[in-house]
Amino acid sequence: MATRSLSHVLGVSDSISGRAWLWRGGTMDLAGDTAGSHGLDHDILSQLLTTRGVAPDDVSRHANPTMREFLPDPSEFRDMDAAAERLAQAVLGREKVTIYGDYDVDGATSAALMIELLRELGLDANYYIPDRLLEGYGPSGEALVKLAENGSSLIVTVDCGAMAHEALTMARDAGVDVIVVDHHKCAAELPPTAALVNPNRLDENDLAASHGHLAAVGVAFLLGIALVRALRPHGYFDDRKEPNLMGLLDLVALGTVADVAALHGLNRAFVAQGLKILGRRERIGMAALMDASRLNRAPKASDLGFALGPRINAGGRIGESTLGVRLLTTRDPEEARAIAEQLSALNEERRAIEGEVQEAAEALLANQHNMAVHVLAGDGWHPGVIGIVAGRIKEKTGKPSIVIANDTDGTGKGSGRSISGVDLGAAIIAAREQGLLVAGGGHAMAAGLTIAAENLSAFTEFLDTRLARDVERARATQAMHLDLSLAPGGLTPDLVTTLDAAGPYGVGWPAPRVAVGPVRIVKADIVGKDHLRVIAAGDDGRSFKGIAFRAAETEMAQTLLHRSKGRRFHLAGRVKIDDWGPRPAAELHLEDAAFAD
CATH class of the missing domain: 3.10.310.30 (Diaminopimelate Epimerase; Chain A, domain 1)
Known part of the structure; x- marks a missing residue:
């Protein structure tokens, strides 16, 4: 491995898209190593972690993010113990509880988590998901009062409520207790509640505030831990099994990724462990959703954001707002299959509507x-x-x-x-x-x-x-930040496996980018509606496929399509596995290109 003194990767200070290519942290140039011979897996993994903010002496903890290593004491969060004790009283007293969730994926998974946990504790909670078009975002005072009139003595809002002063005042005046579980920004003055659990409260301590990147479903999971702990002194588990909290991490992973929460610290542990639960396909609704998404392998973090999440969201966006919660909490395989298929159909309809609005907005x-x-x-x-x-x-x-x-x-x-x-x-x-x-x-x-x-x-x-x-x-400060530079022969499935080991990736923990070059463009064409596909060959005699999604009209695509003859290029993007052929191969998901000479 060679280390370069240049700050620009491959000397690219101005790419075809007008960006400088900069090293994300330390330089890692593998251009001189051939596929399978560099033996640098540990070095690559360590650098990927350290360039994402991990201290060198903390690499091993982050290389395998576990709940044990990253989970804080829930009691550190303001109102957490009060919320857990009020919920515990509701469980002990068999009160009528309603979970009031938002209509997006974070809201649906948060509501499903609370419903499933209370169900395991022997309490069947109701749920209420507002209609996006008719009621809008956040708790409605009229809805809260109606829930109280219908017998709910405790309402738990999830992924909403932190700024709902008027609605929660109406609920208080109606005599119903409300616990708010949220992650959105708060004002200095908080609404009246039995408890408001939110790491983004302005009066939080430093440890709790450091978890402000959690999605609401992550906060709900912490409340679940606190609730189980609050029930123990009451002897609640003397004759019943404690709920399997780890089994809820599939919901936490889906809500966290779909809500574009930053994937560092506890969120990485949530998603890493949640993906393992998802891979077991134990939740009936989640398995049906994967089937509807034609996902026949163990899901990756990207699948949560691009395949599963959009389908859950489609119900709240253009369909029925309760579909997501119903799917994630059903115990009936046939109902799960029907809802998952309905959500897939709604997602296709959403795509068409989205295209029309985007064209008008642009x-x-x-x-x-x-x-x-x-x-x-x-x-x-x-x-x-x-x-x-x-x-x-x-x-x-x-x-x-x-x-x-x-x-x-x-x-x-x-x-x-x-x-x-x-x-x-x-x-x-x-x-x-x-x-x-x-x-x-x-x-x-x-x-x-x-x-x-x-x-x-x-x-x-x-x-x-x-x-x-x-x-x-x-x-x-916008630039293309890259982690590796290599020759085409270095693009192998083994490299993808090594890069994946530092995942899961997402906001705040970006997937690795590599630069490959110099290469000549052997073939370039448009596939699908507007995707650029290229075949590139390097001086080492190796070639690879690259694809740039929704890029047909970009300057990069036009250059590679029409002005590449006799020129050499550096290409940059993310390496993925292409498993359409007889055996898996590495391909480059192309994001940028630059002239090499």
């Missing part, structure tokens, strides 16, 4: 090229897909983006996605406090809002002023 971009934050609003846009479209716009432009679906009543529902280094959730909360929004909240990378039409211009200007410097700073 048509508005020309008028906003100087804006730090894109705020795009339109009539007739389906509010169930605006978050996805905001993410697409963000990826296309490299700027935070908010997409708003205007309603006929003069308000609009909006969803935003941000870039690293720009706290969109805090800006949305500030805009609400300035009176520019009817409602709004979120976290650093994602936020939601309701806005009156007459405030749209002022809101757009507010965001541009508040975030312009942060966006400029974040974009100035």
